[in-house]
Amino acid sequence: MTFNATLEIIDNIAQISLSGELDASTALIFQEKIGAAAAQDINTLILMMKELEYLSSAGLRMLIFTKQKMGPGVAIYVVSPQEMVMDTLEKTGFHHSVNVIDEYDAAKIASALS
Amino acid sequence: METLIVPGTLDSLGAIGQYVTRATSAAGLDKKAAYKLRLAVDEIATNIITHGYQEAGLEGKLYLYAAIDESILTIFLEDTGIIYNPKQQILPQKEELQKVLDERSMGGLGIYLALGGVDEFHYERVGNRNRNIFVMHRIMV
Numbered sequence: 192m193t194f195n196a197t198l199e200i201i202d203n204i205a206q207i208s209l210s211g212e213l214d215a216s217t218a219l220i221f222q223e224k225i226g227a228a229a230a231q232d233i234n235t236l237i238l239m240m241k242e243l244e245y246l247s248s249a250g251l252r253m254l255i256f257t258k259q260k261m262g263p264g265v266a267i268y269v270v271s272p273q274e275m276v277m278d279t280l281e282k283t284g285f286h287h288s289v290n291v292i293d294e295y296d297a298a299k300i301a302s303a304l305s
Numbered sequence: 306m307e308t309l310i311v312p313g314t315l316d317s318l319g320a321i322g323q324y325v326t327r328a329t330s331a332a333g334l335d336k337k338a339a340y341k342l343r344l345a346v347d348e349i350a351t352n353i354i355t356h357g358y359q360e361a362g363l364e365g366k367l368y369l370y371a372a373i374d375e376s377i378l379t380i381f382l383e384d385t386g387i388i389y390n391p392k393q394q395i396l397p398q399k400e401e402l403q404k405v406l407d408e409r410s411m412g413g414l415g416i417y418l419a420l421g422g423v424d425e426f427h428y429e430r431v432g433n434r435n436r437n438i439f440v441m442h443r444i445m446v
Contacts, residue, residue, distance in 0.1 A: 212322070215351040216315040245322075245340075247347050248415035258406035267406075275340040282421065283414055284402035 193217075198224040204235040204297070210242035215249035225257045234265055237295055241271035246279050254285060270295045306331065309369040313358040313384060317367060321350050325380060328371035332378035332443055341422035342441050346380055348415035349391055349437050357386025357435065368434075375443075377424075382437040389435055390428045391416045 194217035199206045205228035213221060228236060236257065258267060267289040272280060280286050309324045311317035325346050329339035350367060358365055368383040397413045420426050425440035 212319075214318050214322070214347055215355070216318045245343075247344060247351070248418055249351065251414050252411045255406050255409045255411055259409075263405075263407050275337065278337075279344070279418065282418065284404070285406070287403060288406040 194220055196221050196224045198227055200228065200231055200233065203233050204237060204300070205231065205233045206237040206239060206295075208239040208242070210244075212245035213243060213250035213253075214245065214247040218249040218253050221250060221253045222256065225253060225260070229257070229260045233261070235300060236261065236265055236267045237270060237300075238267065238289075239270050239295065240273070240276060243276055244273060246276045248283075251279070251283055251285060254289070258288065266290065266300075268292055268295070268300065306371040306373075311367050311369075313354050313363075313365045313367050313386065315351070315354055317354070318347060318350060321367065321369060322347055324369050324371070328373070328378060328380060329441075331371075332373045332441070334378060334441060334443065338441055342378070342380065342439060345419040345422045345426070345439055346382060348419040349382060349439075352391065352415060353382075353384045353386055353389060353435070353437075357384055357389045361387045363387070373443075378441045378443060380439040382439070383431075383434045385433050386435065388430060390430075391420065391437065392426070392428050396420070 194211040194213050197208045207224050207228065269289050269291045271293055272291065306328055311320050322343055325343045326339065329342055353367065363386055365385040370381045372379045394416050395413060396417045423439045424442050427438040429436045
């Protein structure tokens with residue numbers, strides 16, 4: 192399955208919806224979206240992962256790149272990762288740095304950030 | 306299964322993933338084991354393409370072969386790039402994996418996932434080829 196990423200920015204929140212398979216051959220698509228989000232004044236990055244079926248270390252490196260580019264002030268939320276994607280996030284310790292949530296509730300996140 | 310031969314470029318990762326998926330289906334591996342094996346082969350193939358071919362200024366192919374017997378599924382991945390033994394690479398240690406992303410280095414995660422996701426991994430140099438061998442145990446019901 193091919194990889195697709197779409198970016199939507201509302202106020203200071205960037206939301207990237209990921210679907211398909213994120214590997215080294217498709218990571219640049221993700222990087223482009225992250226770059227576009229980082230160029231804006233955002234404080235939150237929401238990664239919608241429900242439709243992301245596969246994640247390799249190339250995608251993980253993009254997450255590191257994201258966090259280091261955006262700085263410690265930007266909170267990252269991972270929404271509804273599939274079981275094996277979550278397994279990869281846990282094995283590599285990424286779950287310590289991102290907030291993994293089941294559903295994206297804009298009001299709750301705004302409240303958590305305030 | 307018959308051998309898959311693809312160019313040593315990142316565009317081949319999709320075909321490699323499909324080949325491994327067909328092999329795991331034929332061997333009856335469960336979903337988790339199938340994912341881990343696909344990930345392991347993908348990660349090592351990515352390193353071969355990136356370090357063994359591209360960064361070395363070389364071009365070449367990747368050769369995949371799956372063998373299934375009563376107890377194991379074995380994937381053989383070969384290339385003609387520079388000598389590259391994944392087992393000799395430096396893996397991220399526990400302290401590194403517990404760091405926040407702001408302080409993380411980028412390297413080593415792929416091989417860490419690959420070697421930790423399969424039941425056995427072996428490397429050998431055969432002539433001018435690197436041979437990476439991935440083994441998964443079949444759980445027979």
